[in-house]
Amino acid sequence: MPAYGPEPETTPGRRQGALAVTCLLLALTTSYLPGPAQHRIAWSMRVTVLRPFIATQARLVAAWDNRVQVAVLRQQLDSLAASLSTQAALRDENRTLRNLLDLAERVEPSFKATSVLRGGTPGSESMFIVQLGSRDGITMGAPVVSRHGLVGRILEVREEISLGMDWTHPDFRASAMLENGTMYGIVENRRGTFREEDRLVLNGTAYYESAPRGTLVVTSGLAGVLPRGIPIGRIGGVEDVEGRWRKAYRLEPMVEPGSVTHVIVLTDRADLDLAQIWGADSLATREQAISEGRMP
């Protein structure tokens, strides 16, 4: 009589176990693949299985805009038309003078407008898709702005669509300065205990310089990633002080990324100063605009 032992494992059971281990190893491998390989896998999913769902969101956003924002868009169009009609002669004169001074190569900033699409899957928070790609002149790192200021930047570019991250992403950094150029620092997203406590911070500023509350903070253009002059936020108070050598300021952001539906992607970033593009009515934080009744 054979000795008592554990019940022998069946072949299908072993095969299933081996398949599970293989899948787990494959899943672990995907985490450590080089960036381009990960992007290829993600891309293949986006253009196959996810394509109809991404297209659905694009259609829904367009339909929503058509339905709800017609009056707002008409007002903005009217303002724009009025503004353009007064500036047309000025622009013409400017162009002629530029040509005369041989400044044709210093082109004006060029932008592409688009809708923002967001995925609701885990890990895709702070990320968005724009329906512009390399064929539209979009490049990696291109700044994404709204009429109030900086929304984020482009991370991955394909021919037709691109993936970007907004300023709520933990990896977001922007070289910034006060509007008058008196103080420089790095703007970053600082995590709270809960997601709602996330805040934008101007970090790395000199201890003996102080920024008055309400001062506008714009991109500084240093490092060449973002052009100079894009509004990021207004100083909201001191966030923390380290010893007697560094201060960090809390910012009231110009843009609430969650409420952004339309953005403009900058296609030409070479040494631009965009400070003049944002008018006085745009340089209010969303909270200010709401309290003044200029935004629903």
Place this chain on the structure above:
Amino acid sequence: MRTDARVWLLVGVLFVLHLMLHVGLGLGREAPDLLTVALLLSAREVGMGRAGALGLFFGLLEDALSVLSFGANSVAMTLIGALGAITRDLFVGDSLLFLVSYFVLGKWVRDLVHWIMVGDSLRQPFLDQVMVQGLIGGAYAAGVGIVLMALTGLWRDVPG
């Protein structure tokens, strides 16, 4: 219709519904995690390997929209698929208590593994992401999953 055919039909519906809510409509936590419910349901029908493979596919789909934490969803879903299939050998029956525990724990473990895999720089606070959102999400997914199972006649065990 045979039970296994109904299960797979429900899994298909949950798959499409999840992608429609989270990708098509761009909803975040407002919509339940139906993909995890679909995976947990299908894991009870197939072996550990196939459930792992299905989890890997589901995870890759979710990772497609999260470039900076690519692979975190894949590992979490593969593990949940395989673990879900193992429960078939450990627990028999479909009592309300079991199903609620199965869905809540499944979703919570999925969020825990995702939190571990997502990396230091992107990791949300443990309290918020795993303890609060994970458990609320688990209860939400369990509620929706059980209602759908009851509607399709897959859950026949009347409590009490």
